Amino acid sequence: MLIKEAQVPFIARKIAYDLLNSKLVEFPKGIDNAIKEIEEIILDDVLWEREIEDKAREIIAKKEEEDEFLFYDVDRRELFKLIKKQVAQEEGFNIKKEDRFDDLSMFIVKELWDKELIDYDVRDGKIKNIIFNSIMEFLNREKEAKEAVYKKIENYKRPLVPGSDEWELVFQRLYEQELRKRGLI
Template sequence: MAKKNRFLKLLADKIADDLLSKEYVIADDPEGFKEKIYQLLYEDYIAEKELEEEAERIIQENAEEVTYRGVSLHKARKLIKEKLAKERGISVTGSIFSRDKSNYLAGKILRLILTDDELDYTEERGVIRNAIVHSFEEVAKLRKEIDQKVREKIASHSRPIYEGTPEWFALYRRYYNEELIERGLVEPETEV
């Protein structure tokens, strides 16, 4: 089985746990419900990643044209990504924790709840959707807290470690993982 994206797994579990604990949703198989939410989030994540990679490839192939036209790489990447998304019928792009994306994904999760025969719901659609969006907001806040804590740890080193360097990225990943474990959000990886 492929390794799961930690924050998507955390988000899927949070959404399902919140809905199930409030009894807004009743699932025949709670773990299966979590997995369905994860798959929905993961598919969107992969589509977003493919858009970003394709946009980057197009920019690399047309670097001279982009430079000649005086368009910033950031703006060019955004415009290309928007065009690709439109061509592929993807209506909302961006960070999974942006307001637009979380609302879009909340709608997809709500449709799952409304159409899945293994799920029943006890609240109005708006209440369920708001609970889902609230879960997104809580995980986004947690993510921001962890990021801040990790950056503080890196900054506390006796010698400066500059952001963007391989050393900085290695420390960031290590401290991030330690924070997740310390908060009980992921299990420590065991050596096999």
């Protein structure tokens, strides 16, 4: 899953404020209404991907039930990716990162325009590119934040056991600090 459900509000806000700061867009009904619409669109996309992943898991479980030794020597992650790709293709869902976010960005532009939540005098593609860049920048900076947290936890004086309650608490606290430092929350 490329975007987690918890990230959706942050991405929606980033998109709206990047559009505002571009000085190419006005929000006739207020930026909060646009943020809400962007959030709904992205959340629908995230939930659609989750449905596809659930279907892929169901297919794997059914095949395993039929023949428990069928996947004995198979890398389950690779199998999951292949089945997810097949299910996504059947449903018309693009799982290639760049193509998916390009489509999603254009859909956001169209929906905001149709619902009269944005107004602009430039090509749609220019607005779509701002949205696309916002999504990619958020995900890249969020990945950097996670990596920084992992390094900090590795350098703790007292070793923490991954998966333990203490590790989770420390990770969450440091993660939020890193997101704030990068301006993501």
